Amino acid sequence: MMLSRRNFLKVFGVSGLSFSGLATTLAKAPPGTFAPAQIGERDPIQHIINRLTFGPQPGLYDYISQIGVDEFIERQLDYESIQDNETDHRLQAFPLINEHGGDLIADMDNNRRRVLIDLIGSWLTRAIYSNRQLYERMVHFWSDHFNVYINKGPVLFLKLDDDRDHIRPNAMLSFIDVLRASAQSPAMLFYLDNALSNDFAPNENYGRELLELHTLGVNGGYTEDDVKAVSRVFTGWSITNFREPNSPPGRFIFRRVAHDSREAIVLGEVIPANSGIDAGYQVLEILAKHPSTAQFISSKLIRRFVADTPPQSLVDLCTQVYLDTGGDIKSLLREIFRSDEFWQAPPKFKRPFEYVVGLLRVLNYDVQRPRRFYETVAYLLISMGHLPFNWPAPNGYPDVGRYWMDNLLPRWNAALAAMFYDEDDTSPDYTGLVAMLQNAGVINDAEAALQFMARYMLGRELTGDELTITFEFMRGSTDDLWEQLILGTVLILASPAFQYK
Template sequence: MDNLSRRDFLKASGFIAAAFALWRCTPREVTASVQPAPTPAPTLATPLSADDATTLTRTLRRITFGPLPNEVARARAIGLEAFILEQLNPESIPEPDILAPFDFETLEMNAGELLRVDPPGRPIGELMGATLARAVFSPRQLYEKMVVFWSDHFNIYIRKGIERALKPVDDRLVIRPHALGRFHDLLSASAHSPAMLYYLDNASSTKEKPNENYARELLELHTLGVDGGYTHQDIVEVARALTGWSITRPRRFFGGGGEFVFRPRLHDTGPKTILGQSFPAGQGVEDGEQLLDLLSHHPSTARFISTKLVRRFVADEPPEDLVTRATQTFQETDGDIAEVMRTILTSDELRASLGGKLKRPFEYLVSALRQTQAEIEPNRALFRYLTMMGQPLFHWPTPDGYPDVAAAWMGTGSLLARWNFALALAFNTIPGVRVDWDVLAGEASAPEGALDTLSDRFLGAPLPEEARSLILDFLNTLDAGFVLPALGALLLASPYFQYH
């Protein structure tokens, strides 16, 4: 805990004890009609509230990174479904120039220009900073959550070779433009992405030595899923179909390069059969285009993508009926991602799951910054906390992306890192980050009033009485100057905030 005095540390020790007690007083079962995760972590069995107003607020906590007061007011004014539809059409939501206050100079550069940047790690840092700033400040909250989802789905490890110059372009031209569009367009953009072709070694795949890495992940992770009905021979044939799909070498000294290129002389022009479909001899780049069309419209792809979206937004164990309906929407709308999300976000299953989905570290950190309306400057300190929690942005080394179930994030070290972050944020010890607790608490001065005010703001509902009493008992042991930050830290560290 940076810059905490000995006295602060003793107070923090009491906080840790209270935080442990909060997690102990939370029952382990889930009352929602959603199956538990295979390795269940502590989840919330006692609903915070069940009335319409709190259901609306808690639904907003699931579809945003944490609703601001004006967003809650907007949803109440136009209705929850209308708010969801508005979020699914992000271009309809006015957005200020979020990145204007930050000194990000590399986000619009091409690969060759990015290779010349000194220090070399700056493009990575600026992409991470922009991702955080957009998640915290953008009113297009659902869109930013979809950007994070697809960044995991089409995961690229930014520390591999020249990815520091390729991944920022992939984020700008592949993920962000297609996050709520049609899946075929997103898949095609990814397949043409120099960052993806380099990461999974397809850029060097030739007819003499076809590389199966991208072919395998294209089927297993990007489209059909591991149980999607393909064989090893299909992987071999897909690799052949994608030979010659390569990139131009980024030009460090002259700029440019690092772009998709099809190299006909490296392409296997022989006949192929993939998933029972014939690919005639003599085709060139058309082999790959036919393949992407086949995969994007395959029934297994519709189900696999729908299952992943339901897992991300509803439950670690996706409810089968909702997966079926989302799959049907995917097929009926030609893979319209926004329509699939509409099916998911307006479902009874989502409402039944509220309080049962653990926030991943990035979502937790961003929601804390938003709910406290912290003044922030993206900096290394914030990213150090993400690293300690286990989710440094764009640093998952394997192509499957960061895990999406609670069991992956519930280690003791990860939980303690979250608590340390809650303490540091609440006591304003993170460089470049400041929370004004007097503004957040408003006119509430006594611990009871402050607890009710901040519970409503952070959780969308009053705390259950047992948890409320536990927190008040702890607050009553503190000096007046410690009450608000300690209360904020406890709420942010509590399971009621970490689950949504």
């Protein structure tokens, strides 16, 4: 997002604010100020909003307050019952997400930019507007877990199918469902070099990552012999090309002629000879049922929703739930969300995508020209190192705060830009923010209004020191109360507290 000085001056009539002024204010803040809400002061509803959704949005807190936290969790788990017509309408701006990627490869050069905008734009649209917030978070989780890199060959095009047909339909089912879907994803098979793997020259990339990153984990108890055996089993799992007589390009195909049909032994279990494609299905079942997989998947889910260092007590509990339910994803999530460890979790640093989407949600953006706007947002995410599907390694973007904490300058710039953006008929919902303050009866009281915004955005009020710092920042450029509140809100959005969830 580019901050428009013309619109900044036109809308706010102030000239003293700058990026350096914001950065200086935050840098000079005493240690401990603008800290994220701690366990003892955390609002349960705000905690649920921060962990199950992409952040606060007008009306969401009141909605959860009315139906209760437990009911909100259950409704989010039952995502298919949630009406989401507005999101579906907004997605019409991205028609290529309904196309098969293989059909677009023939004109790759002309289609690449359009596909990228549609893919990233649809992800941003769903994260910002969808009522199925937990479902979207799980789509993001599995897209990291089964990571593919869109800058390798035609993977960008094949990712359209991977997202629509492989990840999304299985994101809340059982682990074997999403594992099997990924194993037959043309994007995955090309990315990990399995499309050309054959009985004469089996490629071990997919077999190794299937064991190390998708199922058992690096310490899951497999051997090099297991890697070789699994790689042989998956020879012939491939992708159609332009020379296929009866099938369009870019679809999954099992090439029996390229398959190593000999007997294989995986983790001590015999895969009979001449089993064809069923040999691969059998291996996936073995891996999905393994205790190491149960522990590995449980740990990653807990890291995503609870803490960078998953509490072992919760890992053990979820591992047993996984084994008891056959890897049922909803059962695992339900166990996590009702655990003491979840409710006592330390603050977790937002990854850049979460932070940017959180800005747009909390400011209630109504994006009118989504293709142009989201292309701008995509460049912002690139500057932050977190454009979706742009991580080259198969392990997916890091899910620990220490990786992201050293790149705060683009976030501060994003907070300024989000607050003052006014291009393409798109801007923050100032009318809605005013209405919120009026309904709360604080529109004419600077301190009360600021505390209201802090509770809405941070889940807690500002301390005395934080109020002093914020008022100095607010009043340095203008005497107008509303303009001061806008500046104070910028500081809240750029503060360390809003970087956490």
